[in-house]
Amino acid sequence: MAEAKVLSGAGLRGQVAGQTALSTVGQAGAGLTYRGYDVRELAADAQFEEVAYLLLYGELPTKAQLADYQGKLSKLRDLPQALKEVLERIPADAHPMDVMRTGCSFLGNIEPEKDFSEQRDKTDRLLAAFPAIMCYWYRFSHDGKRINCVTDEQSIGGHFLHLLHDKKPSELHVKVMNVSLILYAEHEFNASTFTARVCASTLSDLYSCVTAAIGSLRGPLHGGANEAAMEMIERFSSPEEAIKGTLGMLERKDKIMGFGHAIYKDSDPRNEVIKGWSKKLADEVGDKVLFAVSEAIDKTMWEQKKLFPNADFYHASAYHFMGIPTKLFTPIFVCSRLTGWAAHVFEQRANNRIIRPSAEYTGVEQRKFVPIERR
Numbered sequence: 001m002a003e004a005k006v007l008s009g010a011g012l013r014g015q016v017a018g019q020t021a022l023s024t025v026g027q028a029g030a031g032l033t034y035r036g037y038d039v040r041e042l043a044a045d046a047q048f049e050e051v052a053y054l055l056l057y058g059e060l061p062t063k064a065q066l067a068d069y070q071g072k073l074s075k076l077r078d079l080p081q082a083l084k085e086v087l088e089r090i091p092a093d094a095h096p097m098d099v100m101r102t103g104c105s106f107l108g109n110i111e112p113e114k115d116f117s118e119q120r121d122k123t124d125r126l127l128a129a130f131p132a133i134m135c136y137w138y139r140f141s142h143d144g145k146r147i148n149c150v151t152d153e154q155s156i157g158g159h160f161l162h163l164l165h166d167k168k169p170s171e172l173h174v175k176v177m178n179v180s181l182i183l184y185a186e187h188e189f190n191a192s193t194f195t196a197r198v199c200a201s202t203l204s205d206l207y208s209c210v211t212a213a214i215g216s217l218r219g220p221l222h223g224g225a226n227e228a229a230m231e232m233i234e235r236f237s238s239p240e241e242a243i244k245g246t247l248g249m250l251e252r253k254d255k256i257m258g259f260g261h262a263i264y265k266d267s268d269p270r271n272e273v274i275k276g277w278s279k280k281l282a283d284e285v286g287d288k289v290l291f292a293v294s295e296a297i298d299k300t301m302w303e304q305k306k307l308f309p310n311a312d313f314y315h316a317s318a319y320h321f322m323g324i325p326t327k328l329f330t331p332i333f334v335c336s337r338l339t340g341w342a343a344h345v346f347e348q349r350a351n352n353r354i355i356r357p358s359a360e361y362t363g364v365e366q367r368k369f370v371p372i373e374r375r
Ligand SMILES: CCC(=O)SCCNC(=O)CCNC(=O)[C@H](O)C(C)(C)COP(=O)(O)OP(=O)(O)OC[C@H]1O[C@@H](n2cnc3c(N)ncnc32)[C@H](O)[C@@H]1OP(=O)(O)O
Pocket: 220, 221, 222, 223, 225, 254, 255, 256, 257, 258, 259, 260, 261, 262, 263, 307, 310, 311, 312
């Protein structure tokens, strides 16, 4: 029989591992704030670029600052030819998160961060270029098309949809992308951000920090859960089937992706926001199955386990209704969370000590070395 898992203290749960002025997660009142602003207010009224500016530059921009910032980002969207050639060599069956990791890392070779004084400019470049890295590879490997990486879309979300679908996105879809990018932007010491900070603490460069963070976000217990949730939802063709299937998974002690959270105990404040937009999109496309299936799983999980949907669960159906292929879900998360990762790298660099915790040794007692011929 497998030994019982020792959970107390595992995963550094509940331990303060450093300080941040960027966000609060799971504190009384607003469940999530970015530099003091409730994420729900930001998602309702701000543009993603305003939130990126807030995280990276410290305060919300004025109208003129936002226009300048969006103008700057628009000019940084195109990809160097050498990067396009690398993307063209990545096969169609590669995981797009691996493509993002490679794209980010390769850009770090040809446009390196030579000095920390460049950190904001390098972040802006990545923010502008990530949608094209994802879509250039996707459209080339899947449709055989070398797309133009520049569009006249003002927003990053609109730019991404335009590159992906080769047409101007609807206002509703641009709005939902904007909301989604805001909701995913920052979340304190989650696994991928902590990865970025550990890397930054060695005084490594920004691209290494972001590449490492992409690797952490990829896993299904973190950002990869939105794709895993979609794969689960799609298996059911009615709410009744979904309830039966969910009960079966719980009985088999399967993990239900898109549910539960390491910090939030009763609800994830981002969920109600993206759920509302997913419903609007379901109505727009005339969906009669996916949203109802999602709600049935949601209700069953609460009734059976008191587990609630996290930000990833209703993102799955929302993205699907906008015609986004499932395997691009987590890369979109990268386009957003880059802002949080980079802001944490800046914060770590501003007050750095190498992150190096201790381990409790559980191995054998010290013993005498036995030469190989006597073993
Ligand atoms: C938005 C970006 C994000 O990264 S949000 C997280 C995305 N990940 C997922 O949705 C993956 C599914 N969820 C999980 O694996 C966990 O809930 C995560 C998020 C990893 C948190 O883990 P941890 O802090 O260990 O959970 P916990 O201590 O609250 O667990 C208590 C008991 O409940 C169980 N549990 C938890 N989540 C689920 C789930 N989704 N499906 C089924 N069971 C779940 C745990 O296994 C644990 O049970 P037990 O006490 O070991 O019997």
